[in-house]
Amino acid sequence: MTTEIFSSPIKINSPVKSTDELKKICSQVRRDILRMVHAPQSGHPGGSLGCTEFLVALYFSIMKHNPKKFTMNGIVEDIFFLSNGHISAAWYSVLARSGYFPIKELATFRKLNTRLQGHPTTHEGLEGIRVASGSLGQGMSVACGTALAKKLNKDSQLVFSLHGDGEIQEGQIWEAAMFASARKIDNLISTIDWNGQQIDGAVDKVMPLGDLKAKWTAFGWDVLEMNGNKIEEVISVIEEAKKHTGKGKPVMILMKTEMGHGVDFMVNSHKWHGVAPNDEQLQNALAQLPETLGDY
Amino acid sequence: MKKFTYTEKKDTRSGFGAGLLDIGKKNPNVVALCADLTGSLKMDAFEKEFPERFIQCGIAEANMIGVAAGLTIGGKIPFTGTFANFSTGRVYDQIRQSVAYSNKNVKICASHAGLTLGEDGATHQILEDIGLMKMLPGMTVICPCDYNQTKAATIALEKHVGPAYLRFGRPAVPNFTDAATPFEIGKAQILTEGKDVSIFATGHLVWKAIEACEILEAKGISCELINIHTIKPLDEKAILASVRKTKCVVTAEEHQRNGGLGDSIAQLLSKEFPVPIEMVAVNDSFGESGTPSELMTKYGIDTPNVVSAVEKVLMRK
Numbered sequence: 001m002t003t004e005i006f007s008s009p010i011k012i013n014s015p016v017k018s019t020d021e022l023k024k025i026c027s028q029v030r031r032d033i034l035r036m037v038h039a040p041q042s043g044h045p046g047g048s049l050g051c052t053e054f055l056v057a058l059y060f061s062i063m064k065h066n067p068k069k070f071t072m073n074g075i076v077e078d079i080f081f082l083s084n085g086h087i088s089a090a091w092y093s094v095l096a097r098s099g100y101f102p103i104k105e106l107a108t109f110r111k112l113n114t115r116l117q118g119h120p121t122t123h124e125g126l127e128g129i130r131v132a133s134g135s136l137g138q139g140m141s142v143a144c145g146t147a148l149a150k151k152l153n154k155d156s157q158l159v160f161s162l163h164g165d166g167e168i169q170e171g172q173i174w175e176a177a178m179f180a181s182a183r184k185i186d187n188l189i190s191t192i193d194w195n196g197q198q199i200d201g202a203v204d205k206v207m208p209l210g211d212l213k214a215k216w217t218a219f220g221w222d223v224l225e226m227n228g229n230k231i232e233e234v235i236s237v238i239e240e241a242k243k244h245t246g247k248g249k250p251v252m253i254l255m256k257t258e259m260g261h262g263v264d265f266m267v268n269s270h271k272w273h274g275v276a277p278n279d280e281q282l283q284n285a286l287a288q289l290p291e292t293l294g295d296y
Numbered sequence: 297m298k299k300f301t302y303t304e305k306k307d308t309r310s311g312f313g314a315g316l317l318d319i320g321k322k323n324p325n326v327v328a329l330c331a332d333l334t335g336s337l338k339m340d341a342f343e344k345e346f347p348e349r350f351i352q353c354g355i356a357e358a359n360m361i362g363v364a365a366g367l368t369i370g371g372k373i374p375f376t377g378t379f380a381n382f383s384t385g386r387v388y389d390q391i392r393q394s395v396a397y398s399n400k401n402v403k404i405c406a407s408h409a410g411l412t413l414g415e416d417g418a419t420h421q422i423l424e425d426i427g428l429m430k431m432l433p434g435m436t437v438i439c440p441c442d443y444n445q446t447k448a449a450t451i452a453l454e455k456h457v458g459p460a461y462l463r464f465g466r467p468a469v470p471n472f473t474d475a476a477t478p479f480e481i482g483k484a485q486i487l488t489e490g491k492d493v494s495i496f497a498t499g500h501l502v503w504k505a506i507e508a509c510e511i512l513e514a515k516g517i518s519c520e521l522i523n524i525h526t527i528k529p530l531d532e533k534a535i536l537a538s539v540r541k542t543k544c545v546v547t548a549e550e551h552q553r554n555g556g557l558g559d560s561i562a563q564l565l566s567k568e569f570p571v572p573i574e575m576v577a578v579n580d581s582f583g584e585s586g587t588p589s590e591l592m593t594k595y596g597i598d599t600p601n602v603v604s605a606v607e608k609v610l611m612r613k
Contacts, residue, residue: 122398131366137358138390140362141361142394145365145367146369149369171358
C-alpha cells in the first residue's frame with residue numbers, strides 16, 4: 001500500500017499532519033530496521049525501534065528541511081544530529097523514506113561498499129548526514145557549533161540532536177551542556193533517549209544517571225519530558241519545546257522510550273541493543289508490524 | 297652557502313596571532329575558538345577586534361573540537377587554539393571522528409609544542425603530535441620555522457579547504473624568513489643549496505640547522521638545507537631531487553623520532569631511493585623541566601647534534 005504522501009517527495013514547509021499517517025510511517029520504519037539488521041546479521045535494533053516515533057515526528061512533521069536538495073550547510077533549514085550513531089538503521093530508514101536517497105539503498109546497510117555504514121558518516125556522501133557519529137558523546141558539541149553558526153548567519157532555524165542515556169556517561173556531553181547554557185545557545189533542542197538500557201545491562205546498574213531533570217536544570221537548560229513512543233505526545237512536546245527556544249537557554253527533552261518498542265520479544269531488554277534477529281525471529285517481529293508503505 | 301640573518305627574535309605563536317587577525321579582517325567567516333589560553337596563543341587581538349566571532353570554550357578541549365566541527369556546517373572557518381598537547385592527544389578521538397573522518401574545514405592551531413615549552417615539564421611538552429596528526433587520513437600537518445612563516449601559514453590556511461594541524465611554539469626564536477614570501481602548503485622551501493648532504497628540518501630545528509650548516513661549511517662540508525614546513529602532504533619531489541644529488545640525509549625536528557618528519561622521509565626514501573639517513577629527534581623519551589636551551593641540549597636536538605649527525609651520515613655514505 002502506498003499513500004498519496006509518498007508518491008511525491010515531501011516538500012519543504014509542507015509537513016505531514018495526520019497522526020494516523022505518521023503511525024503508518026513508524027510501522028514501515030520498524031519493518032525497515034528489522035530487515036536492515038537481519039540481512040547482514042548485524043546492527044542495533046533495540047534503540048532504533050525505541051526512537052522511531054521521535055525520528056519520524058522530526059522528519060515528517062516538525063523540521064523544515066529539504067530532502068530533495070541536500071546541502072551540507074543546511075542554511076535556513078532545521079538540522080538534526082544523531083549523536084548515538086549506533087541507531088543508524090532507524091535514521092537511514094527515515095532519511096530514505098523522507099526522500100534523501102533511494103529507499104532500495106536500505107538493502108545495502110552494513111555491507112561492503114555501502115553508503116549506509118554501520119555508523120553514520122559523511123565520508124560516503126550519503127545525503128542527510130552532516131557529521132560522523134558513533135564514538136559516543138560528540139554530537140552535542142557539534143550541534144552547539146552548528147547552532148552558533150546559525151546565529152552568526154542570522155539563520156533562525158533550529159538545531160536538534162539525539163543522544164542515548166548511556167551516552168551521557170561520556171564527559172564531553174557535560175562539557176557541551178555547560179557550554180550551551182554559558183553561551184546561551186537557545187536555538188538548540190537536544191533529546192535524550194531515556195530507555196534505561198545499555199550494552200552491559202540496565203543504566204541504573206552500569207552507571208546510574210541520578211536525577212536527570214535536576215542535573216540538566218542545574219546546568220542551565222530548559223527541561224521537558226515526554227513519552228517517546230506516543231507519536232501524539234512526541235509532536236506536541238517538541239512543538240512545545242520550539243516555543244522554549246529563543247529565550248536564552250538550550251532546551252532538553254528527556255524522552256522515555258522502550259528499547260525494542262513495537263516487537264514484543266525485544267521490548268525493554270538490553271539484549272537487543274546490538275543483536276540482529278534470526279530468520280524465525282524476523283518473521284515473528286514483522287508479523288507484529290503491518291507493511292504500510294511497501295518494503296524496500 | 298647563503299647567509300641568513302635576523303633583526304629580532306620573535307615567538308612563532310605571535311605569528312599565529314598576527315595571521316589570525318589578518319584573515320579575521322579579510323573573511324567574516326573566520327571564527328576563533330580558545331580553551332582558556334587566549335593570551336598564550338596570542339589570540340587576544342582577534343578577540344578584541346571580533347568579539348562576536350571569538351568563542352571562549354573554557355578548559356574543555358573535547359567540546360571545543362566538536363563545536364569547531366559544527367561551526368563548519370554553516371560555512372564558518374574555525375581556528376581552534378590551545379597548547380599542542382591539548383590540541384591533539386587529549387582530543388584525538390574528537391578530531392578523528394568529528395573533524396578528520398567527517399572532512400570538516402577545521403584548523404587546529406597548537407602552541408607550546410615540544411621541549412621548548414620549557415619549565416612546565418613533560419606533562420605539557422608533547423613530542424608525539426606530528427605523528428598523531430599525520431596518521432589521520434586527509435589531515436594536513438604544518439610546522440613553520442619562525443614568526444613570519446607562522447603568520448604566512450595561518451593566512452594560507454584561510455584559503456585551504458579541509459582539516460589542518462598548525463604547530464608552533466612558545467619561545468622567541470630568530471625571525472629570519474622573508475615576511476613577503478607567501479606560504480605554499482605542501483611546498484618544501486630550499487634554504488641553501490649544497491652537494492654533500494641533504495638536511496631536512498622543520499619548526500624550531502630549521503634555525504639550528506642553519507647554524508649547523510655554517511659550522512659544517514667552515515669544515516668544508518657543503519650542506520643542502522630544506523625547510524619541510526609541511527609534513528603532510530610531504531613534498532616528495534623536492535626531497536627526492538635533493539637526495540638524488542647528495543645521496544645522504546639528516547632530518548631534524550623537535551619531536552619523537554617515532555612518527556615524526558624523519559619517519560616520513562625514511563619511509564619515502566626506503567621505497568624510492570634508499571640512502572644513509574640520520575635523525576635528530578627525541579629518542580623515545582619524555583621531556584622534563586628546564587629552559588628551552590638546556591632541554592634542546594640534554595635531549596640531543598641542538599645545533600651540535602645536527603653537526604654530528606651530518607658527520608656521521610657522511611661516514612656511512
